[in-house]
Amino acid sequence: MANVHGLTKIGSEAHIIGDTLDSWADVCTSGIHVYVDCGSDETAEICRAHPAVVEVLESDLYDPDRPRADAFNRQQILRSAKRFAGADDWFAYFDADEQLVDFPNEVLDDPQFRVIATNWHDVYITPEDVDAHYQARDWVSVEPVLIPQFYKYSRWLGFNRPDQRIMDHEPMTEYPIFGYTLHYGLGFSVEEWERKCNYYQQWPQYAEKWAARRGKAVNVDKVSVRGEPLQRFSEIRRSKYVDSSLRAVG
Secondary structure, X not given: OOOEEEEEEEOOOOOOHHHHHHHHHOOOOOOEEEEEEOOXXXXXXXXXXXXOEEEEEEEOOOOOOHHHHXXXXXXXXXXXXXXXXXXXXXXXXXXXXXXXXXXXXXXXXXXXXXXXXXXXXXXXXXXXXXXXXXXXXXXXXXXXXXXEEXXXXXXXXXXOOOOOOOOEOOOOOEEEEEEEEEEOOOOOOHHHHHHHHHHHHHOHHHHHHHHOOOOOOEOOOOEOOOOOEOEEHHHHHHHOOOOOEEEEOO
């Protein structure tokens, strides 16, 4: 199987990071590199103790310009991992609340692929599962969200713009899509939802949107934040409706 170097930039994520690392450990055959930005809990210790983690970089310098900080810190962990990567290696970038499901690792051995996306779904809290473990929640968004997660080594790779989440990569017109990424940023718990509402007040471009979400952690209407009906992930997973498809960029 291909050599895959996992990358993540995180903050105070002790509530979820262990499960997230578990979900990526199998595909990240060359280990996971972690950047902890001003963590205030046990996040760094959890990462260092995880068998898939090969490096933890930490900074206690808080940059109030968060878009600048995110791109800079992601670039730092990418640069560190590149020291150990060969020309045929892959990088897998994920955030602390993104967990990989049903990814066919063998596609990384196919030379035709250079960048790979997953079927990406927001997970929501609903009245029927508000008291359940977060990974037992089944209602998810179904709008197309195109976020590449796997990048083959190339000179193009990098994070160079404020608030950049998708790595710069070689030009292409469509991505292959395999497996699923479940995003628990909206679906971990009521308490975590409210914490995010407060956190995003420091980002002018997100402050109003997140302020309006206060008190709405439980999705009574089963409609996504983009206005579309939710679906059960268990049904989507059974159908495998877009596995091994190609989706246009843009």
